Amino acid sequence: MTELFTPSGVRLRLHSRSPGELNWLLLPGGPGIGAVSLAGLADAIDVPGAVWLVDLPGDADNVTPPGVAPDPFATWPGVLVEAAQLLPDCVYVGHSTGGMYLLSAPELEGLVRGLALVSTSPDATWRPAFVAMTERDPLPAVDEATRRYEADPTNENLGAIAVASAEWNFTAGTVDRGREFLARMPYNKDAVAWSDVHFDDVYAATWWPTTLPVLVLGGGADRIVVQTVWDRPGYDTPNVLRRTVDGGAHFLWFERPEEVRRAFAELTERVLGG
Template identity: 60%
Template structure:
């Protein structure tokens, strides 16, 4: 298998690491608009059997005009994740933030997965108004200034400036320096941001919930971006779930507490038959 390949509709898969074992771990970024480069640090700290792949949907991050992608790549979102799952054997799909929401919006994934990992994500769009409330209660003048520039001129470099300015919301003080550096070097795609805002973010509802395959659900204890309260519903309290709160961590919990994130994924790998 090549280290880089595209699915028929242009999903890009890049192999980040290869260890002994036959599992394929697919890491899907959040955002939307931010590239899978945001998950390189996660991939670096994981100690799981098999191959680790960074996944970019067509039109997301730096995957701008991949082979096979339709003229409007977002026409394939989010169900194109099924192509990624079908491209490799024994897949574990891990979605961060909005990436996890895309996975939970696609019940067709179920027969193609060995397990599912959900990082700082939510089961419905109720997280969004709470995020807005948080930003109003904790204003960042740099975000307000960068947002005004972006709204007047929605270019990629302007959405990047908004992301970097928001670092204090995404990371704890302990992780702020590393987090700001991470956000500053990411590729961003404003078209993906606009599509998700118009078509997904405010109407999202999970369309499936696995009750047999192993599921890892983790979030930073201090994540201020995606509210975790939606998971309290009884239908999500199934015995196949490993539920982990990562101590002292924000929205990218492997930045502040890589040890606990690594241990949670190792526990998931042991649950996979």
């Protein structure tokens, strides 16, 4: 596996390579879940060029990369700019919290050729809607796993919360595959704790590109990050391609990989000037 590190320890793992000049940088959500969670998205998008799975220093299992600072989270989220400086012709793809981190790094403008924001939000106003959803449709297994995690905050117990939440993250037709998928992922409690204190509740985008090609892609059945936030004025600029995938949940490539592929094909055409 080809693996690159930036000076501060951002890890880029090559997932696939096909003819083309672009470098696609896939940044996971969570935080605390590894970029390997986006391998299925990487397979679905079928884009020209190289596709890389990106882990920030201190996240998931990227805990001791070369160059990592004593407090790796002190460099978040601006450190993700280093990945776009490491390779040419980059298109950044952020899923969920990953997309929020991208919109908190205005230095990216001028460094990337495109941006894909998947199942994400421009600010933290999605969170009350998520809480309301969990109250309308509680999952006792999530409550039990959360109590175990609070009593013993280990990465394994954090993963158990994710597995227990599968019914919120996937539709009925994909929940079994989704549960198995979540059970295989690496988790990092320290990344979750940092984001909970320093980012999640106060997040608001610090930039919005008005000329860079942008794909805003969400699932019509996403119960985690409500997608109606994007209906607000200001996000429907001419450079934006917005696509809502009917029947797609939070990891919408599980339910609708063909529609995800078509949306990325449209973004690719715009990035390459077609």
